[in-house]
Amino acid sequence: MSERTFKLYSPLTGEAWTWRDNDTNDFEDNEEINGYGLARYADEIEKAVKTYTENGAENLMKYFDGSDFIKQHVLSAVPSVEIRDGQLYGCTTVQVDEDLPDFAWNQLVSYLTGQYSDGWGEGFEQREIETEDGMLYVHFWQSSGFSFTIEEAEPAQKYEITDIAHPKDPSLHRIRALQQVSETVGPGTLGGYVQSEENLSQENDGSWIYGEAICCESAIVTTGAFLTGQARVSGSALISNEAEVGGQARVRDHAVVSGGTVQEGAVVCGDAVIRKNQITGAVPLVEGHATVMGTVAGAVYLAADAFILPGTTVDNPSTDVLAINGTHARLYSIEQVKPPKTPER
Numbered sequence: 001m002s003e004r005t006f007k008l009y010s011p012l013t014g015e016a017w018t019w020r021d022n023d024t025n026d027f028e029d030n031e032e033i034n035g036y037g038l039a040r041y042a043d044e045i046e047k048a049v050k051t052y053t054e055n056g057a058e059n060l061m062k063y064f065d066g067s068d069f070i071k072q073h074v075l076s077a078v079p080s081v082e083i084r085d086g087q088l089y090g091c092t093t094v095q096v097d098e099d100l101p102d103f104a105w106n107q108l109v110s111y112l113t114g115q116y117s118d119g120w121g122e123g124f125e126q127r128e129i130e131t132e133d134g135m136l137y138v139h140f141w142q143s144s145g146f147s148f149t150i151e152e153a154e155p156a157q158k159y160e161i162t163d164i165a166h167p168k169d170p171s172l173h174r175i176r177a178l179q180q181v182s183e184t185v186g187p188g189t190l191g192g193y194v195q196s197e198e199n200l201s202q203e204n205d206g207s208w209i210y211g212e213a214i215c216c217e218s219a220i221v222t223t224g225a226f227l228t229g230q231a232r233v234s235g236s237a238l239i240s241n242e243a244e245v246g247g248q249a250r251v252r253d254h255a256v257v258s259g260g261t262v263q264e265g266a267v268v269c270g271d272a273v274i275r276k277n278q279i280t281g282a283v284p285l286v287e288g289h290a291t292v293m294g295t296v297a298g299a300v301y302l303a304a305d306a307f308i309l310p311g312t313t314v315d316n317p318s319t320d321v322l323a324i325n326g327t328h329a330r331l332y333s334i335e336q337v338k339p340p341k342t343p344e345r
Helices: 035-052 068-073 102-118 120-124
Strands: 004-011 013-021 031-033 074-084 087-096 134-139 149-152 159-165 173-177 190-194 273-275 295-298 300-302 313-316 321-324 329-332
Touching: 004 074, 004 102, 013 035, 031 035, 035 074, 035 087, 035 120, 035 134, 068 074, 068 102, 074 102, 087 102, 102 120, 159 190, 295 300, 300 313, 313 321
Parallel strands: 273 295, 295 313, 300 321
Antiparallel strands: 004 087, 004 149, 013 031, 013 134, 074 087, 159 173, 173 190, 321 329
16 A cells, blocks of 8 residues: 545634834734735744644644554644645645545544644644734634645655756656655755656655666666666566666566666566565576576576576575576575675665
């Protein structure tokens, strides 16, 4: 199941106390204002909400003691404010692992209404928010006309395709991160080249294309996998599940790499499959000028001119490493085998 994000909008009202004398901090009588009037002070109110909510990270679900179903499926509910159509609204961002049935939404809305009337909201409305005009108090709940409007938020894009074309193929363009993808890839970081958004998942799954690497045609990189160096993935190939393709490696046709590392000048093509062994969880390392057209799984090391023919399966069920270098095959202990090269990211 993939996470989904919903925004629950609710009305805001406030009381504005304007300065009579700035030197003595005397106030004139207060004035009640609605969401349109509060929009003028959106920055000050947003800052106050963030200060009150652990810099915008407070999860109201930590106070929830209702049904186990909601505890299981509602991951977070974070209060904030947002301007819509010139009016400032309360905005509760709710993350779930699946859309909720009506009974669960009803229970959640009832709980959040209670938080705004007697819990979190009651505490916030007592906070003074200083503005250039005076002092402001903001109410997330009202005794009449209060309700939530529920809208599903569009998933945030992980990256954009820039106008920077590949020097040899103008159909390919560099990508630029729009959010934090990994420790080394933050917003604004340039990546490798794609032909369209079909080539790299927009999900927040850690997958990325680094350096001069290319993914094009109908191929895709997804679920934590990444390309480095000058690797090229094409055709309708699939790179997934934290697999790594780097160096000058080529993965094309209908090949699937769902585990392990393919690097240097290796080629994975046809209907080839590179994956982990289902028992040991070990994954292959394919490098040198090895070519794979069959299936390789488990702790298998292919190097030199090793060639796995179509229809052939090499699946090592042991934790030792089966090394095939083109002239011979041998089983090594894991301590005897060099680790894969660290990819250049």
